Amino acid sequence: xxxxxxxxxxxxxxxxxxxxxxxxxxxxxxxxxxxxxxxxxxxxxxxxxxxxxxxxxxxxxxxxxxxxxxxxxxxxxxxxxxxxxxxxxxxxxxxxxxxxxxxxxxxxxxxxxx
Amino acid sequence: xxxxxxxxxxxxxxxxxxxxxxxxxxxxxxxxxxxxxxxxxxxxxxxxxxxxxxxxxxxxxxxxxxxxxxxxxxxxxxxxxxxxxxxxxxxxxxxxxxxxxxxxxxxxxxxxxx
Numbered sequence: 464x465x466x467x468x469x470x471x472x473x474x475x476x477x478x479x480x481x482x483x484x485x486x487x488x489x490x491x492x493x494x495x496x497x498x499x500x501x502x503x504x505x506x507x508x509x510x511x512x513x514x515x516x517x518x519x520x521x522x523x524x525x526x527x528x529x530x531x532x533x534x535x536x537x538x539x540x541x542x543x544x545x546x547x548x549x550x551x552x553x554x555x556x557x558x559x560x561x562x563x564x565x566x567x568x569x570x571x572x573x574x575x576x577x
Numbered sequence: 578x579x580x581x582x583x584x585x586x587x588x589x590x591x592x593x594x595x596x597x598x599x600x601x602x603x604x605x606x607x608x609x610x611x612x613x614x615x616x617x618x619x620x621x622x623x624x625x626x627x628x629x630x631x632x633x634x635x636x637x638x639x640x641x642x643x644x645x646x647x648x649x650x651x652x653x654x655x656x657x658x659x660x661x662x663x664x665x666x667x668x669x670x671x672x673x674x675x676x677x678x679x680x681x682x683x684x685x686x687x688x689x690x691x
Contacts, residue, residue: 494677505581505668505681506622519677552620565612565624566679573620 467569469555475575476545483541484572488557495538496566497530498554499523506554512538513560545576580604581669581682589688590659597644598654598685600669608674611652613643616666616684625667628652659689 468487476482488495494513498506509528510520514535524530527545532538542549552573556566582601590596602611613625628636628643636643644653656663666686670679 496677496679498679503683505670505684506679508678508680511677521678554622556622563610563627563629565614565627566622567624568614568622570619570621 467555467557467567469553469569469572471572472570473573473575475577478547478576479544481541481543482545482574483539484553484555484574485537485539486555486569487537488555489567490536492557492559492567493535494558494560495532496556496558497538497540498556498568500552500554500571501550509540542574545574547576550574550576580680581671583669583682583685585685586683587686587688589690590656592661592689592691593658595655595657596659596687598656598667598669598687600652600654600682602650602652602669602671604650604671604673606673606675610672611643611645612670612672612679613641613652613654614668614670614681615663616668618665622668626654656687661689661691663687664689 470485496511497509500506512532527543530540552571554571556568558566609630611628615623626638626641628645640657642655666684668681668684670681
């Protein structure tokens with residue numbers, strides 16, 4: 464297992480278009496997280512899944528954002544009607560259900576909305 | 578109120594010397610965990626070290642140690658024998674009991690000089 468994989472690495476889209484990102488976690492990890500990082504800031508929590516159940520969502524996740532994790536394996540994050548403010552790095556992470564275990568992050572998907 | 582404060586936007590250290598990166602946190606939850614992550618220019622977040630609020634001893638992982646002062650609500654990262662490859666952004670983060678959400682600080686950019 465080579466870690467958390469995110470695709471695509473980069474995405475440029477026009478304002479108003481829909482985009483979808485994919486995350487493949489480490490296979491043994493039950494938990495999967497999405498974070499967003501803008502320039503000069505630390506990552507901000509968006510949502511997390513335990514297996515296929517979405518257990519926590521941030522208020523940052525407006526109704527234009529939706530995340531799924533069918534069958535508890537890979538996850539997708541979709542942004543509808545993109546806005547320039549959505550431009551950011553979208554990071555996915557996974558972890559087992561163990562206290563004190565640091566999340567393993569992927570390399571992220573950099574979204575640019577033009 | 579900001580939950581994680583990293584007051585040093587940038588730090589410089591000579592190769593082979595030790596450096597301390599500051600982090601203070603704010604929570605009323607008696608159960609919490611503190612994490613440090615490294616983010617090189619490639620963008621991937623790398624987990625370094627974890628400290629639980631009930632841990633009696635300061636955490637250590639190789640050249641990394643966490644100076645945990647509970648009464649002061651500080652969790653400073655100490656890197657011993659700095660290497661050129663330690664140059665990166667360093668983020669402190671906290672997870673409160675009952676939540677899987679990590680809250681990150683704004684980070685400190687560490688530069689190791691030869």
